[in-house]
Amino acid sequence: xxxxxxxxxxIRRTAYTxxxxxxxxxxxxxVNHMLLPKAFKQSVEDDYWHLREHVQLWDVSCQRQVQIxxxxxxxxxxxxxxxxxxxxxxxxxxxxxxxxxxxxxxxDPVLLKISSKKYxxxxxxxxxxxxxxxLATGLKLEVIISEADVWPLSVQGPKAEDLVANLFGEEIRRxxxxxxxxxxxxxxxxxxxxxxxxxQGGFEIYLEGKDLGSELWDLVFKAxxxxxxxxxxxxxxERVEGGLFSYGNExxxxxxxxxxxxxxxxxxxxxxEYIGREAIEKIAFEGEIQQIRGVVFAGPKCPTCSVPWPVxxxxxxxxxxxxxxxxxxxxxxxxxxxxxxxxWDTIKVVQIDCLDGLTRQGKLSNFPL
Amino acid sequence: xxxxxxxxxxIRRTAYTxxxxxxxxxxxxxVNHMLLPKAFKQSVEDDYWHLREHVQLWDVSCQRQVQIxxxxxxxxxxxxxxxxxxxxxxxxxxxxxxxxxxxxxxxDPVLLKISSKKYxxxxxxxxxxxxxxxLATGLKLEVIISEADVWPLSVQGPKAEDLVANLFGEEIRRxxxxxxxxxxxxxxxxxxxxxxxxxQGGFEIYLEGKDLGSELWDLVFKAxxxxxxxxxxxxxxERVEGGLFSYGNExxxxxxxxxxxxxxxxxxxxxxEYIGREAIEKIAFEGEIQQIRGVVFAGPKCPTCSVPWPVxxxxxxxxxxxxxxxxxxxxxxxxxxxxxxxxWDTIKVVQIDCLDGLTRQGKLSNFPL
Numbered sequence: 250x251x252x253x254x255x256x257x258x259x260i261r262r263t264a265y266t267x268x269x270x271x272x273x274x275x276x277x278x279x280v281n282h283m284l285l286p287k288a289f290k291q292s293v294e295d296d297y298w299h300l301r302e303h304v305q306l307w308d309v310s311c312q313r314q315v316q317i318x319x320x321x322x323x324x325x326x327x328x329x330x331x332x333x334x335x336x337x338x339x340x341x342x343x344x345x346x347x348x349x350x351x352x353x354x355x356x357d358p359v360l361l362k363i364s365s366k367k368y369x370x371x372x373x374x375x376x377x378x379x380x381x382x383x384l385a386t387g388l389k390l391e392v393i394i395s396e397a398d399v400w401p402l403s404v405q406g407p408k409a410e411d412l413v414a415n416l417f418g419e420e421i422r423r424x425x426x427x428x429x430x431x432x433x434x435x436x437x438x439x440x441x442x443x444x445x446x447x448x449q450g451g452f453e454i455y456l457e458g459k460d461l462g463s464e465l466w467d468l469v470f471k472a473x474x475x476x477x478x479x480x481x482x483x484x485x486x487e488r489v490e491g492g493l494f495s496y497g498n499e500x501x502x503x504x505x506x507x508x509x510x511x512x513x514x515x516x517x518x519x520x521x522e523y524i525g526r527e528a529i530e531k532i533a534f535e536g537e538i539q540q541i542r543g544v545v546f547a548g549p550k551c552p553t554c555s556v557p558w559p560v561x562x563x564x565x566x567x568x569x570x571x572x573x574x575x576x577x578x579x580x581x582x583x584x585x586x587x588x589x590x591x592x593w594d595t596i597k598v599v600q601i602d603c604l605d606g607l608t609r610q611g612k613l614s615n616f617p618l
Numbered sequence: 619x620x621x622x623x624x625x626x627x628x629i630r631r632t633a634y635t636x637x638x639x640x641x642x643x644x645x646x647x648x649v650n651h652m653l654l655p656k657a658f659k660q661s662v663e664d665d666y667w668h669l670r671e672h673v674q675l676w677d678v679s680c681q682r683q684v685q686i687x688x689x690x691x692x693x694x695x696x697x698x699x700x701x702x703x704x705x706x707x708x709x710x711x712x713x714x715x716x717x718x719x720x721x722x723x724x725x726d727p728v729l730l731k732i733s734s735k736k737y738x739x740x741x742x743x744x745x746x747x748x749x750x751x752x753l754a755t756g757l758k759l760e761v762i763i764s765e766a767d768v769w770p771l772s773v774q775g776p777k778a779e780d781l782v783a784n785l786f787g788e789e790i791r792r793x794x795x796x797x798x799x800x801x802x803x804x805x806x807x808x809x810x811x812x813x814x815x816x817x818q819g820g821f822e823i824y825l826e827g828k829d830l831g832s833e834l835w836d837l838v839f840k841a842x843x844x845x846x847x848x849x850x851x852x853x854x855x856e857r858v859e860g861g862l863f864s865y866g867n868e869x870x871x872x873x874x875x876x877x878x879x880x881x882x883x884x885x886x887x888x889x890x891e892y893i894g895r896e897a898i899e900k901i902a903f904e905g906e907i908q909q910i911r912g913v914v915f916a917g918p919k920c921p922t923c924s925v926p927w928p929v930x931x932x933x934x935x936x937x938x939x940x941x942x943x944x945x946x947x948x949x950x951x952x953x954x955x956x957x958x959x960x961x962w963d964t965i966k967v968v969q970i971d972c973l974d975g976l977t978r979q980g981k982l983s984n985f986p987l
Contacts, residue, residue, distance in 0.1 A: 252643070253623065253645030256922050256924045257923065258867045258924055259866030260647065275622055278629065374628060379752065380745075383750065383754075386718070386753060495628065553625050555625045555626060556627060572626070
């Protein structure tokens with residue numbers, strides 16, 4: 250399902266929008282008040298196969314960077330997340346769930362430590378900047394919080410490393426998973442991380458300086474020709490199969506980090522002080538009442554999931570799915586959602602109600618699907 | 619310009635989305651992670667004429683209600699806005715710019731005082747809830763902050779009052795501008811305000827209870843037939859002519875309330891304590907360096923304004939426009955934007971660069987255009 254998107258300045262263009270338009274973008278989503286390309290000339294299924302074999306260039310500028318600088322930067326960020334950031338080193342990327350006083354998820358960004366007093370939070374779809382600003386103002390912390398002039402460009406797929414090494418040097422290959430380093434581009438120093446919103450491997454270039462966008466796109470795209478590069482975007486089939494969750498889809502402020510499988514990232518021994526600690530500890534002690542699971546289910550190709558789909562067992566609702574798509578590889582529908590604890594280990598057949606009047610049956614699955 | 623919008627749960631449907639789809643919605647925008655219908659079957663120009671003569675029903679659910687309840691509710695809200703809310707009465711609606719410590723605009727909601735300890739902030743496109751939550755947490759205030767289960771439905775146009783009075787009783791006519799009262803609907807008490815995002819008059823029903831959406835829509839739509847009702851949406855021609863600004867378009871955190879003409883709403887005598895007071899007082903003392911103005915300009919119909927258009931005088935950039943459209947009534951293009959102080963009173967001809975390679979000339983104008 251795709252309807253018209255009315256453009257305005259408020260739906261911000263990125264450093265690469267001119268280029269994705271030139272490449273024939275046919276659909277967008279809106280994330281952080283910014284355009285996220287979601288469809289090009291090929292089908293989602295075709296893009297899925299391509300992503301698994303070659304390399305794609307994604308405009309993920311909507312992963313805005315909330316920059317926090319100052320003597321209290323570490324303190325402020327630690328207050329916002331149950332994950333212990335104390336051992337984080339410069340050059341690390343860390344997935345940090347951000348929670349409110351009840352443990353409810355506000356965002357699930359990747360934290361980049363640029364220096365001892367400077368961080369970027371590479372955010373999902375909520376104005377985390379405003380939460381950080383409110384907290385810092387209320388606590389009178391010495392920090393400067395801004396949206397950095399940074400435009401992530403993602404190079405994803407099995408050929409991404411060869412492409413990036415070819416362009417920026419062989420030392421790129423030594424960057425570890427969820428680590429970053431610096432490259433030279435047109436006389437500027439730019440951050441590159443081994444990360445990205447797929448399970449196919451790849452890098453994200455955190456381009457600083459919007460005006461450089463078209464040149465960077467063109468450089469990577471041209472060099473990618475021999476690797477069969479394509480413009481692309483996060484692929485819903487690939488991410489659902491891979492168990493990559495999406496804030497606003499799989500989780501909202503109604504959910505806590507334990508429900509999305511992040512118990513291991515939550516400090517539970519009282520050694521770290523953060524907002525929501527009591528709530529998180531209580532949930533951890535009592536056990537979360539639901540958790541994300543994958544579902545593989547048969548039947549006709551499922552529609553777009555724009556409202557949660559009930560999962561039913563023996564006439565009882567045992568959960569809901571929030572992202573789903575037909576997988577041409579598994580030759581079945583795949584989906585993600587919250588399943589109530591008592592039913593996690595079921596091997597029983599469940600019914601999926603895609604709200605289109607059809608009946609579909611399947612089973613829960615661990616990740617990857 | 620309208621491209622495809624990819625749907626997902628994250629782009630939330632409203633209490634009325636089923637109904638606007640039935641009515642043939644053809645384009646959406648996304649505001650506060652929620653669908654805002656932006657186009658139906660008729661053209662924007664046709665809708666413009668209709669809105670000025672008849673009555674329209676708008677799904678403005680994306681005006682989310684940030685509910686703040688508690689003994690510190692008034693204190694928290696006053697901290698967030700330069701406008702003195704001390705004299706506000708229950709039943710009042712108040713336009714309250716929200717600013718950060720530098721006076722930068724975070725949102726420009728309408729504040730509704732439901733009781734002495736309960737407010738709704740009817741917000742524009744930014745997660746004001748997160749800012750309020752951060753502040754309240756940092757300051758340890760006794761408040762509960764949530765997104766209310768409230769779905770504003772707007773009835774706009776010169777026939778709106780007759781329609782609403784016909785449906786809910788003649789006493790509706792006694793509700794003053796920017797005041798609210800309560801109506802009965804299917805055994806529930808619902809808030810109705812004389813307000814709305816047009817200059818044609820009208821009401822907004824703040825429906826509490828998402829499940830009641832379709833019934834309310836159907837009730838108003840059916841009763842509206844004799845008034846020539848249509849499904850509609852905020853009309854860009856009408857709002858630009860009327861000088862109604864849009865957060866994210868005409869203003870961002872880079873702007874302050876004085877720049878959008880709100881000096882009269884800013885407490886400048888030190889009698890009210892709020893975040894950003896020193897910054898606002900300094901701007902007020904020195905005078906804002908730019909301010910919103912309208913521009914009426916000739917030439918071919920302007921395109922959609924998705925990046926600011928430079929305004930040029932004698933080869934020098936004197937401002938930028940952020941929303942614009944051709945007005946069939948004025949038989950000219952109309953637009954809104956920031957103009958540098960030295961050029962506010964110019965009667966000179968300025969050049970508008972709509973970034974489409976064409977030259978257009980016009981003049982600044984006061985509101986309404």
